Amino acid sequence: MLGWEFPPHILGGLGTASYGLTKGMAKQEDMEILFVIPKPWGDEDQSFLKIIGCNNTPIVWRDVSWETAKERLEKYMNPEEYFWMRDNIYADFNYMTTNDLGCLEFSGRYPNNILEETNNYSIVTGVIARTYKYDIIHAHDWLTYSSGLHAKSVSGKPLVIHVHATEFDRSRGKPNPIVYGIEKNGMDHCDHIICVSNLTRKTVIENYNQPEWKVSTVHNAVEPLSPEIEAIERISGVKEKVITFLGRITMQKGPEFFVDAATQVLKRTKHIRFVMAGSGDMMNQMIRLVADRGIADRFHFTGFLRGEQVYEMLKSSDVYVMPSVSEPFGISPLEAMQCNVPSIISYQSGCAEILNNVIKTNYWDVDAMADAMYSICTYPGMAEFLKEEGKREVDNIVWEDAGKKVRAIYDSLV
């Protein structure tokens, strides 16, 4: 599998989904997973798969002693594998800047030179593809599509690409042509495409001209909460109800609709507070908008939240809102439901396809959204129902089932 993120060091939903899916698939007894990421931190859970870091894979032959390799790489992988991979260097990459182990540096994030980094990823994949034995290549999102194609050309094994998001979702319909080109190329030459929702599947078929038979939907799921997270208590110090937006504050997530709905609600009642958690390129714009609407006394920004903070925020909320304009799946409402928080989501979110016990509105229908917020905060019957039924529903959405669907697709290709 070729991926970009893996917990605990994650930047978005891709890492969570990669983890959940691999963990769910690892429950199948005859499944062995090798997961490639740009830069492992060494604290990843490798109990059910093996992680190979691109920044630990040599592309230039260097005379490295066993002791050095052990010292430098033991934290990430079995040092012996370094030498296996070194034997599979397939071209002269001396012109590139490599370190003393003959490896490239990776940021493992989404830097401005991301195209260069995806290209490097592809070079490294050439070595990995020649070193290991495998039956299927599975590439997550456009960052890894080129390397997936590379691996396919090296080994001749079938390539499955997994679409967690398309450029159309990220840009509200105005795609970057280079990224679009990479995505289109990957889809055109792979053997099967897995989408995280029917919404994404439709985009792939219509905007990337893919034949219907080649594209399947496997909805995401959620990992059960760990006991430590279950134990987190509500920490809110205010008496009022708290309505939360949690996610990147970007165009794709529709934060301005949340602010507009909040304005509507605050016009009528004073017993509700709003929180916008997360950061993003539209954050300053949102702060200005809130001030402009005159609701800053009841509208709060937390900035970026990490790890447990996310759950502390969720557990202190009475309503979770995800007004995404275009959300391929959207795992966070499921996490909110796990924390017994009623959710309002837009019909334009992929998870709306599988969730029943949430309130759904169109992202532009600010009135309906405001009405739903008011209702959950005002009518106890509604909040109670969504809490209980939502929890019950989300507990039945497990990765193991998604893993089985992916496996069925593999079986059809091998």
Next chain:
Amino acid sequence: MKTICFYFQIHQPYRLKRYRFFNIGRDHYYYDDYSNEDIIQQIAARSFIPANRMLLDLINAYKGKFKFALSVSGVALDQMEIYTPEVIDGLKELSRTGAVEFLAETYSHSLSSLIDPIEFQSQVQQQTQKIKLLFDQEPKVLRNTEMIYSDDIAEMAYNMGYTKMISEGAKVILSWRSPNYVYKSENQPNMKLLLRNSQFSDDISLRFSDYTWKEYPLTAEKYISWIAATSPQEEVFNIFMNYETFGNLQPSHSGIFEFMKALPKFAFDRGIEFSTPSQIMDTHKPVGTVSVPLPISWSDEERDLSRWLGNKLQKSAFNTLYEVSERVRLANDRRLKKDWQYLQSSDHFYYMSTKHFYDGSMHSKFSPYQSPYDAFNNYMNVLSDFIDRVKAQFPDSVDNEELNSLLTTIHNQEREIKKLQSELKKVLTENEEKLVEKTSRK
């Protein structure tokens, strides 16, 4: 002698308009006039008007030997008076033949029998008054909303003066017994019961045009032959269904009207009669008792209340509504009382059902809302405004009992004042007379 008892139900709720929480306190009109008018006119054209005509023709053709019963909710009558008066005219004509019996029910098609006996009684009264006014009949047989029935309801109905009810022949209450007899209530032996034969009823109302059904197509001859083939002791066949079966639930091109037109002929050929519920309960002795500790209805496989009060949303909306019932009764604002009737329709709770998430049934077909949550939100917003209006009538700080006694005091004092005033007048006039006498004597 076998006899068929047809009973048809007519009901349409006042659907609520999109009512956001911004409207609370500002807008006191709750109904979606456009869709209410549209729906009832469509149903009238497709179903009620042709069905009225067909049934009238049948009664005339068989000189009154073809009989049936009708129950029309007050809420539906209110709408038909405004939007489709020709349906009411048709029903009046049917009533004049003497072959149609109108039943008593709750005015709002409400679930009040489950929570508020006083409200239940008052709604049945309002309904029977309306029937008397329009159709000049005094209903003798009670049919509760959606056939909801339990021992407690039987007791309540008996105390209201009813000795005949109709309900559902649910498996849970009959088990091995057949619905084709007259029964009586176990805890109120004076209450006679007719129970719906769900198989024969659903053959027409649900399965008639279902081409995957092995008996498709159903002909009048075949249908009557099934009834004739039952054991000779089974004499009463209670075929209860929605009036919209004719032309709406079963479209006219399915042949439902032709089926119904042919039915009496085949029945009379096989010596099967038609009767109204009160005739049957007057002439037949109950063969046994039924005990119904938990309420039943004619809905779903389970024949319970889960469609209306199955989830927390429904229960909380329901309880919130009836919390103000006493206050509403103390008020005498006409608009408020009308809204109170319309908000009680069971349909509002039906729209909040989440059962179809799990059993994949077609429930949402009848709902004007996109989701049960939407239905709940909208209803609760309307209800909040309504409750505010109720509370505005009298201060909130006074509790109901106190308020009631205060109102009685006011009422009594008013009478007292009137009495004293008239006495005072009498005394004054007497004195005046005396004065006049005195002066004249001087």
